Amino acid sequence: MSSNVITGIREVGHKVFGGYAELLRIPHTARYSIGGVIACMPFPMIGMTITISVQHYYGNYSLAGMLTALQAIALAISTPLLGKLTDKFGQRQVSIPTIIVWIVAAIALTTSITNHAPEWVLYCLTPLLAAIPPWGAMSRARWTRLLKGDRERTDRALSLCGVLDECMWVVGNPLASTLAVISGLLAFSFTGVCVVVGALMFLTELTTEPPSQSDLARAEGISRKEYRAREAAKAEALRAETAAEETRRRLAAQGVTDESIVSRETRRAIEDAKSGRKASIWGPGLVAVCVTWFGLGAFQSAAGISIIAFATESNMKQYTGFVFACFSISSLCGAIVYGAKNWTIPLWKRFYFCLAVVNLGIGSFMFARHLWVIMIIYLLIGVCQAPTWINGNQLMLHLVPPSRLTEGMAWMGAMNSIGASAGSAIAGQFIDRMGSHGGFLVVTALALGSLAIALIGLKQIKTSTEQPTLTEVTV
Secondary structure (H helix, E strand, O other): OHHHHHHHHHHHHHHHHHHHHHHHOOOOHHHHHHHHHHHOOHHHHHHHHHHHHHHHHHOOHHHHHHHHHHHHHHHHHHHHHHHHHHHHHOHHHHHHHHHHHHHHHHHHHHHHHHOOOOHHHHHHHHHHHHOOOOHHHHHHHHHHHHOOOOHHHHHHHHHHHHHHHHHHHHHHHHHHHHHHHHOHHHHHHHHHHHHHHHHHHHHOOOOOOOOOHHHHHHHOOOOHHHHHHHHHHHHHHHHHHHHHHHHHHHHHHOOOOOHHHHHHHHHHHHHHHHHOOOOOOOOHHHHHHHHHHHHHHHHHHHHHHHHHHHHHHOOOHHHHHHHHHHHHHHHHHHHHHHHHOOOOOOHHHHHHHHHHHHHHHHHHHHHOOOHHHHHHHHHHHHHHHHHHHHHHHHHHHHHOOHHHHHHHHHHHHHHHHHHHHHHHHHHHHHHHHHOHHHHHHHHHHHHHHHHHHHHHOHHHHHHHHOOOOOOOOOO
């Protein structure tokens, strides 16, 4: 009996982790994958380090919330810009100066906080901490190039990136709270070491680095401007071809068989594609999802700063990172299990179930009387956190046409970041006036409001997920 159980466990483990292990055994992949995760340590550590350090030296949660909000907004703006520059000039060419800017900014901000500099100095320095190379995007670009043509392994590699990202949050949160309580300088120093070590591992792995536009243009003996003009022409032809195909599919799904109508609509779609005119993707379903993601970022960010305030009031500030780590560990387990199963339950039902569990669970923090109660709630509801994001990404496949998928997902991520900055700023104001209970009141209001908005869009989201093809949205 015991041998059968062991055999079963091994089979399950091989099914879940075997594919990941196979990918990491490919030469050079483990180095840049792990290096990218180490270099990403500022993401889980900087926000908490700023919050704890500013509260310690300035005794002001409003200032801490505004600074973390400012850093989140700056990050949302800088990440796509750095990604665009990386495509143009190369990963090393953009990452190295960006890292230098971040290190100088981190040293300056740490010195300013510990010496109780004027608040306007902190507001000027904090946005510079958004100078973080897009390690996740660069790692995914390497996987995509390495596994080009192998869709199954490419999808698995992208899932592996998600799992490694969760591991980063599991390690980063408790480290940030522990080190920041000891010394803000120590927390920033450790983060800086991670950035340098991870960058060296990632950027010195040259064999898997995708060529930049400059490299490709140089190889063909033309300027980057000429290369981009040629690629733009190719992209225009591809857009026209895609528009024509999408139009034919849409008309076929509507039962239109008249050749003259099909020909006329196809010509119009091709002309629109060549002229650069785009159909709007802002249908009711996408609006509902993006507003929901704004609320999701708002109440989760507000929960983060409120938990720190609650732990400080309970003289347990050094344990806040472990509480957040419980959420990340639970989310990691949820991602692994959720991704290993082929679901037959309709997508919209899975989306609303996971969203409701996360919203109602975090909304119940205001009733907690001990930090460990919040930790237990996080452990229970965290298994639905990663699936909520997975379901949101899958909704995009139904809400926007394939040629606009990246744009749709970018808007979803941007709305979440903007919501997070708004949530931390609002919660900080209430915490300064009412303590942690005021922060948790904001969390509950935002969580319930986010869920209510999502339910208002139930009809649009349900209808879109029942479509056999991507939802076509017109102006």
